[in-house]
Amino acid sequence: MKQINERVQLPDANEQYLVHPLDLAPARRPFLLAWVMGIIGSPQVFAAVAALVWVGSNNFVVPFIAAGSTMLFANLAAAWFRREAWSNIPGKRRDSDRRLLGLNLLAAVVQALALAAAAVVLILWFINRTVSPEVAAFATGTVTAITVLMAVDMVATAVRSRSGTAALAPAVNLLVVAAVSWWGFLVIAGRTGPLDVSTVIMGAAVLLAVWGLWLIWSLWQRRRIARGPSGGSAASAA
Numbered sequence: 320m321k322q323i324n325e326r327v328q329l330p331d332a333n334e335q336y337l338v339h340p341l342d343l344a345p346a347r348r349p350f351l352l353a354w355v356m357g358i359i360g361s362p363q364v365f366a367a368v369a370a371l372v373w374v375g376s377n378n379f380v381v382p383f384i385a386a387g388s389t390m391l392f393a394n395l396a397a398a399w400f401r402r403e404a405w406s407n408i409p410g411k412r413r414d415s416d417r418r419l420l421g422l423n424l425l426a427a428v429v430q431a432l433a434l435a436a437a438a439v440v441l442i443l444w445f446i447n448r449t450v451s452p453e454v455a456a457f458a459t460g461t462v463t464a465i466t467v468l469m470a471v472d473m474v475a476t477a478v479r480s481r482s483g484t485a486a487l488a489p490a491v492n493l494l495v496v497a498a499v500s501w502w503g504f505l506v507i508a509g510r511t512g513p514l515d516v517s518t519v520i521m522g523a524a525v526l527l528a529v530w531g532l533w534l535i536w537s538l539w540q541r542r543r544i545a546r547g548p549s550g551g552s553a554a555s556a557a
Contacts, residue, residue, distance in 0.1 A: 329412065337414035340404040353400035354422060360393030362530045363430035363492065366465055367437035374444045383525070390529070398540055405544050415544050420484060427488035431495035438462070438496075442503040456514040460522025462500045468530055469493040 329338055340346035358364065369386035376382060405413060441458070469492050477486035 329408065332412070336412060337417075338408050338412050339414040339417045340407065341419075342414075343407055346404040346407040349400040350404035353397045353404060354426065356393045356397035356400060358426050358429055360390050360397055360533070361426075361430055362390075362465065362468075362526070362533050363434040363496075364393075365390045365529055365533075366461060366526065367433040370437040370441040374440055387529075390533070394533070394536060401540065401544065413544065415541070418480075420487075423488040424491065427491045431492045434465075434492075435495050435499045438499045438503055442499075442506050445503075446506060452514055453518050456516075456518035457522035458503075459514055460519035460524075461526045462496075462503065463519070464523035464526040465530070466493070466497050466500055468527070469496060 330342065335342075340350035365386045368389050369382040372382040372385045405415075445455070469489060473486050473489035473493055476489050480486070
């Protein structure tokens with residue numbers, strides 16, 4: 320007979336078999352810290368940090384180094400806190416598919432506000448300066464790519480979950496970013512003239528690469544949680 324060694328006292332398996340870190344006091348804090356780090360490490364915040372550093376440095380390279388470093392370390396921290404939270408629960412009892420609609424909506428609002436605020440600052444910065452067509456084209460490509468990806472994410476979430484409620488969080492993100500982006504396009508378009516298509520594509524490609532890496536990382540982390548630790552979370556013979 321196998322016996323599961325529990326790090327913390329879990330709910331009675333007959334009453335609640337699947338358990339989430341939010342159900343356990345010792346696991347709740349690292350899970351919420353992972354949630355915060357996940358927001359900081361998201362592509363939306365990456366774009367926001369890049370925009371703000373861009374305004375301060377007036378340089379193409381520095382913003383992506385700063386934003387990339389922020390995204391990397393935030394995701395590494397999120398992964399560490401997430402593993403710490405889930406390690407309190409044996410693999411077979413992990414409720415890894417639980418829908419956290421409230422937290423997801425709050426994260427979407429925070430991400431949308433961060434990106435919108437950075438975009439407003441960037442647009443206001445453009446208004447008071449002579450904007451080169453290359454800078455405007457690169458920014459246009461980046462914002463266009465992130466808006467399209469948000470639309471795809473919203474549709475995919477609605478189809479996968481078959482629930483309009485689940486698609487509410489990505490919809491919030493999309494509406495805020497699309498509105499600010501359209502305003503920015505109207506402001507900048509009249510100041511630069513025709514935009515270079517190749518530079519627009521380059522800006523979109525950078526954002527697509529960042530989003531793709533983030534998505535691969537997120538899926539890998541999700542599967543690790545669903546599988547549980549190798550060797551079982553301590554299944555030992557009685």
